Amino acid sequence: MAVAILKSRAQLGIDAPLVTIEVFLSGGLPTFSIVGMPETAVRESKDRVRSALISGNFDFPQRRITVNLGPADMRKSGGRFDLAIALGILAASGQVRDTAFANYEFFGELSLDGQLRRIPAVLPAALQASDAGQTMVVPRGNIEEATLACDDVHAASCLLEVTAHLNELENMPRCRRRELPAATDTTIDISDVKGQERAKRALEIAAAGGHNLLLAGPPGAGKSMLAQRLVGLLPPMSETDAIATAAIDSVLGLPVDAGRWRQRPFRAPHHTATAAALVGGGSEPRPGEISRAHNGVLFLDELPEFSRHVLEALREPLETGRITISRASAQSEFPARFQLVAAMNPCPCGYLGDPKADCNCSADRVRAYRDRVSGPLLDRIDIQLEVQRPAAKLLRADAPGGESSALIAARVSKVREQQVERGAICNAMLATATLRRCVKISESAERLLERVADTHGLSARGYQRMLRVALTIADLGRDKAIDEQHMAEALSLRGVPARTVCA
Structure with missing residues (x-):
C-alpha cells in the first residue's frame, strides 16, 4: 500500500483554488479511477497519463490506482492535472522521490508521448502560488504568463524533464518573476480628428474622470474615430491592474501580449453579440466582452441595434464593476470595471437634425428607435453629446489637427493622480x-x-x-x-x- 500527495490548482472563474492530488496504490485487480467531481477532460486523463508513462519507459503499476482530487465538492475541469497525476503514480510506485512535493505546485496537460502542453488560466494560479510561497512547475508554453506573477517557476517541455529534476539527475530551468516594460501605441492619435473641438473636450473630461460617454450624431460625423482614440488619452495601467486584466485573457487561453503591456484594453463587440458574449456565460462560466474590457474601454457602436435585453445586462456591472454568473453547477464572478463609450444615430436613417440632409423618419419611428435604449441605462451614462459632421474646409490635408494624444494624456495623468489622493481611482468611482x-x-x-x-x-x-x-x-x-x-x-x-x- 502506497500513497503520494501533490498540489495543483483548479480554475474557478478568475480564481485558482488549491487542489490536493492524492494517489493511492493498493492490491486487487488493476483499475484506474479518479474521484473528486472530475469532469470529462479530467476523467480522460487516465488514458493520457498511462500512455505518457509507458512512452517514457516508466513502469505503469498493475495495481488498483485511485486518484482523489480534493476538495471533493468542487468541480475539476481541463487537462491541467495530468502532470500531477502522473507524478503521483510514479511517486507512489517508488519511481520518483516525493520528498520535495510539499514545496511544488504542478501544472500541465500530457500528450501521449509525454510532452507537456500549454494550459489556460496559469496567470491566476501563479498569483495564488506566489502568495502561498510555492514553486510552480509549468509547461514551457506557459512560462511567460507564470513569471508575470510568481517568484519561482520551473519550465519543462516533457514529463522526463520533471522526473529527472525531482530525482536530482538534471535541473529544470528556473525563472524568476519579471516585469514587462510599458508599451506605447502611436498608431492612432486624436490629432487625426479634424474639427470636433467640443467632442475632443468631452473625450478629455471622460478620460480624466473615468466617465461613461454617449456620442450621438449622423453617419460620418466621426463618432467611432473619436471613441477609438479615448484609450490613447488614458494613463497606462499599473502593474497590478495589468496583471488583473491579463488574467482574464489567461482564463480564455489567450497568450500575454507583451507588445500591449499596461495599455488599456479596447473592446468593440458587434451589435449582434448575445448576452453571453457580452457579459459572459456558458455551461462553464467564461468571461465576456465586459470583463475583457476590465480597466479599459468598452465601445458599443450603433447602440440601439443591440438587443434590448443585452443592453439591460450592462446595468449592474456599470454600478458594481463586477459580474456574477450563476449556473446550477457553479457560480463565477469576473471583474468588469470598464468605461463605457457608446455611439448612435439620432434616428433610423441617421439624419434627424442634420442641416445638410433630410430625415425621412416619422416621429413614431424615431421614438421607437430611441426607446430601444432604456432610461435606466442612459441614466448611467454621464456625458451624452450630440456630434455634427465637421465643415468640409476642416477636412483639408493642411487643416490643423489640434493637440496630440500625448499632450492631453499628460494633463489627464496629473488629474488622475490628484483623484487618487482624494481617495478614488477616478472621480466616476x-x-x-x-x-x-x-x-x-x-x-x-x-x-x-x-x-x-x-x-x-x-x-x-x-x-x-x-x-x-x-x-x-x-x-x-x-x-x-x-x-x-x-x-x-x-x-x-x-x-x-x-x-x-x-x-
Whole structure:
C-alpha cells in the first residue's frame, strides 16, 4: 500500500483554488479511477497519463490506482492535472522521490508521448502560488504568463524533464518573476480628428474622470474615430491592474501580449453579440466582452441595434464593476470595471437634425428607435453629446489637427493622480459620502444643479453623476472648488440646452 500527495490548482472563474492530488496504490485487480467531481477532460486523463508513462519507459503499476482530487465538492475541469497525476503514480510506485512535493505546485496537460502542453488560466494560479510561497512547475508554453506573477517557476517541455529534476539527475530551468516594460501605441492619435473641438473636450473630461460617454450624431460625423482614440488619452495601467486584466485573457487561453503591456484594453463587440458574449456565460462560466474590457474601454457602436435585453445586462456591472454568473453547477464572478463609450444615430436613417440632409423618419419611428435604449441605462451614462459632421474646409490635408494624444494624456495623468489622493481611482468611482465631504461646491453651482434637476427630472443618480463630472472639469482647470461655470459645462455635456443652463 502506497500513497503520494501533490498540489495543483483548479480554475474557478478568475480564481485558482488549491487542489490536493492524492494517489493511492493498493492490491486487487488493476483499475484506474479518479474521484473528486472530475469532469470529462479530467476523467480522460487516465488514458493520457498511462500512455505518457509507458512512452517514457516508466513502469505503469498493475495495481488498483485511485486518484482523489480534493476538495471533493468542487468541480475539476481541463487537462491541467495530468502532470500531477502522473507524478503521483510514479511517486507512489517508488519511481520518483516525493520528498520535495510539499514545496511544488504542478501544472500541465500530457500528450501521449509525454510532452507537456500549454494550459489556460496559469496567470491566476501563479498569483495564488506566489502568495502561498510555492514553486510552480509549468509547461514551457506557459512560462511567460507564470513569471508575470510568481517568484519561482520551473519550465519543462516533457514529463522526463520533471522526473529527472525531482530525482536530482538534471535541473529544470528556473525563472524568476519579471516585469514587462510599458508599451506605447502611436498608431492612432486624436490629432487625426479634424474639427470636433467640443467632442475632443468631452473625450478629455471622460478620460480624466473615468466617465461613461454617449456620442450621438449622423453617419460620418466621426463618432467611432473619436471613441477609438479615448484609450490613447488614458494613463497606462499599473502593474497590478495589468496583471488583473491579463488574467482574464489567461482564463480564455489567450497568450500575454507583451507588445500591449499596461495599455488599456479596447473592446468593440458587434451589435449582434448575445448576452453571453457580452457579459459572459456558458455551461462553464467564461468571461465576456465586459470583463475583457476590465480597466479599459468598452465601445458599443450603433447602440440601439443591440438587443434590448443585452443592453439591460450592462446595468449592474456599470454600478458594481463586477459580474456574477450563476449556473446550477457553479457560480463565477469576473471583474468588469470598464468605461463605457457608446455611439448612435439620432434616428433610423441617421439624419434627424442634420442641416445638410433630410430625415425621412416619422416621429413614431424615431421614438421607437430611441426607446430601444432604456432610461435606466442612459441614466448611467454621464456625458451624452450630440456630434455634427465637421465643415468640409476642416477636412483639408493642411487643416490643423489640434493637440496630440500625448499632450492631453499628460494633463489627464496629473488629474488622475490628484483623484487618487482624494481617495478614488477616478472621480466616476468616488463615493457619494467622500464627494460631499471632500469637495467644495459654490452656492450658485448648487442652485444651478437643483434648478436643472427639477426642470429636466434628473434622478438622484444623475444628480450625483453631474457633481462628479463638474468635479472633473474643476480638476482639469486646477480649481479647488466647483463653481457655476464648471457646473454649467457639466450640464451641457449631459444634453441640457444652453438656454436652460443660462436662465
